[in-house]
Amino acid sequence: MHTAIWGTTRTGKSSLAKEMARVYQSMGIKVLVHDPVFDSTWPADFKTDNFELFLEVYWESEGCMCFFDEAYKSCFHKNDAAIATATMGRHRGHINHYIAHRPTMIDVTIREQCTKMFLFRIGKKDAKLVAEDWSEDVLLRCNEFKQGQYFEVEKMGEVHERRLF
Ligand SMILES: Nc1ncnc2c1ncn2[C@@H]1O[C@H](COP(=O)(O)OP(=O)(O)OP(=O)(O)O)[C@@H](O)[C@H]1O
Ligand SMILES: [Mg+2]
Numbered sequence: 291m292h293t294a295i296w297g298t299t300r301t302g303k304s305s306l307a308k309e310m311a312r313v314y315q316s317m318g319i320k321v322l323v324h325d326p327v328f329d330s331t332w333p334a335d336f337k338t339d340n341f342e343l344f345l346e347v348y349w350e351s352e353g354c355m356c357f358f359d360e361a362y363k364s365c366f367h368k369n370d371a372a373i374a375t376a377t378m379g380r381h382r383g384h385i386n387h388y389i390a391h392r393p394t395m396i397d398v399t400i401r402e403q404c405t406k407m408f409l410f411r412i413g414k415k416d417a418k419l420v421a422e423d424w425s426e427d428v429l430l431r432c433n434e435f436k437q438g439q440y441f442e443v444e445k446m447g448e449v450h451e452r453r454l455f
Pocket of ligand 2 (some may be wrong): 305
């Protein structure tokens with residue numbers, strides 16, 4: 291249902307997410323963004339660095355593509371308000387995209403609700419965890435990826451290796 295975007299710093303996560311947001315908007319789908327470091331270049335119908343305000347708009351809206359950038363600031367372990375977006379957001383017709391440097395920075399319930407993943411370079415230990423969670427040994431190779439290189443993976447689906455730049 292939801293999407294995870296993992297990768298160490300400067301790998302291209304936000305660039306890919308912004309490209310996806312642009313495509314969604316061109317399809318007439320509304321985009322909501324929470325970005326704690328507030329990057330003004332996000333293509334979005336609503337964007338904020340304030341998580342409480344983001345959640346207000348999130349729960350008032352329907353059928354949006356929602357991006358949680360630097361999600362370790364909002365979707366950390368046991369943050370119930372964030373967990374609700376993963377477990378209940380679908381009832382509002384939302385699809386969420388959780389973006390973080392390391393999967394372990396994000397609450398496990400949120401991670402388990404992600405059925406799609408864009409995996410840039412991450413450390414060996416994290417790559418092992420992701421490979422196990424997604425039952426795909428090939429994902430271990432993300433540890434050697436260059437900037438802009440990533441796997442696109444669907445739960446119980448195929449793994450595609452791609453390049454953003
Ligand atoms: N099309 C491109 N061609 C070449 N380099 C690019 C391109 N797009 C992005 N980059 C480079 O990649 C860098 C990182 O991009 P981005 O901000 O998407 O990374 P990130 O994974 O979100 O990093 P962070 O975790 O620090 O937020 C950019 O600063 C830029 O130098
Ligand atoms: Mg970023």
